[in-house]
Amino acid sequence: MPENLLKRFWIERYNEQNPMITFKNVSKRYPDGYIALNNVELEVESGEMVFLTGHSGAGKSTLLKLIAAIERPTSGVIAISGQNIAQLKSAAIPYLRRKIGFIFQDHKLLFDRNVFENVLLPLQISDFDNNTAMSRVRAALDKVGLLKKEKVMPITLSGGERQRLCIARAVVHRPAILIADEPTGNLDIEYARDIMAMFKSFNQVGVTILIATHDASLLDDTQHRILSLKQGKLAA
Amino acid sequence: MMRAWLTQHGFVFFHTLKRLASTPVTTLLSITVMGIALSLPTGVYVLMENLQSISGQTAGSPQISLFLKQDASKEDIDKIQQRLQEDSRIVNYQFISKDSALIQLQQSSGLTDIAANLTYNPLPDAFVVHTRENTSDSLEQWKLTMQSWPEIAHVQFDSAWVDRLNVLLKLGRSVVLMLATLLSISIVAIMFNTIRLQILTKRDEIEISKLIGATDGFIQRPFLYFGAIQGLCGGITAWLIIAWGIDALNGELMPLTQLYGLEIQLRYLSLQDSISLLLFSAWLGWLGARISVASHLWQIEPE
């Protein structure tokens, strides 16, 4: 079964010696000619938690999408635990994405499915057996405090609750890397701190985390590394 | 792993059934359309199979019967015999007198009732001729010659109607093939469009599934199941239509068979043909879905 072979391939390629995420000379030019990233150099160690800031349009989302091969680089090398994903065949991309939990800036929730079913989706796509899947979904919902709302449709959730639903879906399959694009956008400071605490607890169990935000208040009291993007270039 | 795979496929299977049941009118309409489309070529095929088996029971070696005039004399018979003797195209011939013909008729199955009530012998003397000639052109020529002999009332190729039937069956086979091809294409086209619409309405789900690591296989699966299941249902409908049609025709045939004491009963699709029909219809649905998925899914790329 090719699926198995691909999984094993990933596990074998997984190498503690390599940084979790490496960008070498990465540029991204969109089809309309706009250069969103310009010669970005970046390393994120396994188990690190890193913030990515920058003005609107600086290229934060673009950089995060490159990691999950949602966008492909125009030039340069992107490696995830030593594996160059710029050369990844499209059939292998799903297995890269399953290593990553992605919290999208525009949420990407399914509004015709309830909370539980939304969180179940990442497990369904990777052929989890039913019982394991059920208990994992409940565990993830419990972690973000949405267990009581598992039957509710996402349309009725508040902004903060939706954000937490996105987090539950991103962590339910226990990814090695968690990527969050503006996870606290539009949320008041109380909610935002709540969510940051959640990320910290994930990081404490070894998950590599990359968070894009322009919310300066989140960054004031952090000891974590902060990368700053300006016009597609990474400032020192 | 195997169990997870089975659960996944079982899940998709039942999910698909649920989806079909959630829009009962649409589902029934499409299944009916497919069933009717499939029943046309299959129905013609069944009729031909029946005709063939009926003709197979009666077909013999090609022979020519020469019926003499009712009032033919002994000399007339001798004259004919003379001519036949001299003809090199003839393998052998046999004289059947009107008396022995009547006895044969009385003994032959199914016609006893008619023969028993005869008050006089309506049958003529006859020769049965076996010939080397087997092209229909030269046989036709020969028939004309014999027809012109004054002692002869009627010349008949015993295989003539079988030949005609065979031509008809051949024609029928072409019709079945043409109908089957055209209607199969239309079924694939219907399924192509159905799946196209479904993909459009499930755009978000497909995009998000791709974003979080679903393989193309996973995304295609429900659509392929949908196509195959709907195709199978169409095949079952076609089977039922044909069974109903044969019942109706057998009802029509009943008075005829009673009148002539003949044993003619149309048969249903054989088990093998039934299975072929169902597999083929499921495959057609699957194929339409497969083509649709291949030409539409790649357009939905996450952005």
Ligand SMILES: Nc1ncnc2c1ncn2[C@@H]1O[C@H](COP(=O)(O)OP(=O)(O)OP(=O)(O)O)[C@@H](O)[C@H]1O
């Ligand atoms: N698909 C696209 N096609 C063309 N240009 C794009 C595309 N996506 C993004 N861009 C452009 O690339 C630049 C960087 O976009 P990106 O979304 O990475 O910015 P960002 O830092 O995430 O901004 P924000 O804080 O507003 O989310 C923007 O100027 C944007 O207009």
Ligand SMILES: [Mg+2]
């Ligand atoms: Mg952004």
